[in-house]
Amino acid sequence: MGRAPCCDKANVKKGPWSPDEDALLRSYVEQHGTGGNWITLPRKIGTVLSRYFCGSTSNSSLLLLTFVVSRKVGLKRCGKSCRLRWLNYLRPDIKHGGFSEEEDNLICSLYTSIGSRWSIIAAHLPGRTDNDIKNYWNTKLKKKLFGKQRTDRRQCRRIGSAKQESVRFDDGGLGIISDDVGQNDYWTSASIRELHGEVGERSSSDGVSHQSPLVAPSSPLPQRLREDSASMDLDELFQFDLVKLEGLDFFNGFEGVKNSNEVSPLVCPSVVQAHNEVQQW
DNA sequence: AACAAAGGCAACCGCAATAAT
């Protein structure tokens, strides 16, 4: 047998967090930590409340509980939602907005090296969350780099479920996303290889055959990564005219790559580390 | 001023990996 059910889905609140909920979660986590279990955290907050009503609460919780009781609020949230809110918004060391040029370049470099592995990218930008970086990339950085060529999601309505490959554009055109990704094209496809001037497998001076970091490792990937990469949609991302890529000076670092199984440190030092992390499995 | 389209972002959903029972 497994564990007990995590939460009553019918009784949890969804949607935007209120300031009261934020304050409650922040206060609790700052005073008690997460206890290593987000799912039970909302219940624990309820337990603390109960102690308060029994007059046995600790002084450290008094301020929090006074606040809570005065507003007659509880935390009817799923633990998963609490975790997300804390990690993406309430954590004290988080930065929001105001991405610097250096951060822009780092994100772009990492993206072209390892793809949409936002958690790894975020790990190289202190104070930034994967969600923030993902949003920033999707809404601003992509356009900043490639111009306003791409069809917006409002103009590009997927047919059926989000996982399907067919898209229809408002001009009536029909496109296919990444369904023909071959066994060795996990990471990307021809367009991005063209972007980097690294076309497929090649031999280096040591006589050992290497592949571009932008092409899949020859060893089988874990299934999840295979599927993620297959749906990575990079062809769509990089469908813009390559002539528009002028001015992307930081991409030039790839020219210095001697061993195509490496990522040039000229691109950005952090890219090498991130790339190596991905290479490890 | 009113409306529509586009932009921006927080939050949700679903899946895979991992851990607990």
Add this chain to the structure above:
DNA sequence: CATTATTGCGGTTGCCTTTGT
């Protein structure tokens, strides 16, 4: 070992705001 909960991640959605007509 099998089953199920929990965690972590990436993709997507929905809503509010801003901009354009």
